[in-house]
Amino acid sequence: MNHPDNLxxxxxxxxxxxxFYTDLFGIQPVEQSPxxxxxxxxxxxxxxxxxxHTVQPAPANIGGGCEFSMRVETRDAVNALxxxxxxxxxxxxxxxxxxxxxxxFVIADLDGHRLRVYAxxxx
Numbered sequence: 002m003n004h005p006d007n008l009x010x011x012x013x014x015x016x017x018x019x020x021f022y023t024d025l026f027g028i029q030p031v032e033q034s035p036x037x038x039x040x041x042x043x044x045x046x047x048x049x050x051x052x053x054h055t056v057q058p059a060p061a062n063i064g065g066g067c068e069f070s071m072r073v074e075t076r077d078a079v080n081a082l083x084x085x086x087x088x089x090x091x092x093x094x095x096x097x098x099x100x101x102x103x104x105x106f107v108i109a110d111l112d113g114h115r116l117r118v119y120a121x122x123x124x
Contacts, residue, residue, distance in 0.1 A: 006046060011060050012110075013052075015037060015038045018050045019038040026040065037051050048069075064109075065115060067115070070116075073118060073119070073120050082118050093108055100119075102119070102121060105118065
């Protein structure tokens with residue numbers, strides 16, 4: 002069967018974005034060149050950062066059109082990541098707040114890609 006296993010983001014400066022995600026996730030890329038960076042996240046998902054100037058075919062839209070979401074187990078875990086990422090000077094789009102599905106916050110990376118962290122409400 003086919004299962005998606007790679008999320009690719011088009012970025013202006015792969016080296017700067019690599020540093021941002023290294024700080025955010027606390028892991029090093031497994032591959033890095035001037036135009037491409039690859040992380041393998043703890044879940045097994047691969048996060049690729051590709052220079053928007055060298056992607057073929059050229060992308061029509063860049064950043065902000067979708068979200069990269071990360072579920073954590075508890076509201077306290079959401080708050081802890083928020084505090085850590087805020088201290089890393091991430092661009093906070095939404096501070097932790099109660100939404101229909103649970104407790105969540107949203108940041109943007111250097112290129113405007115949205116990252117949401119959330120914990121579902123207990124049933």
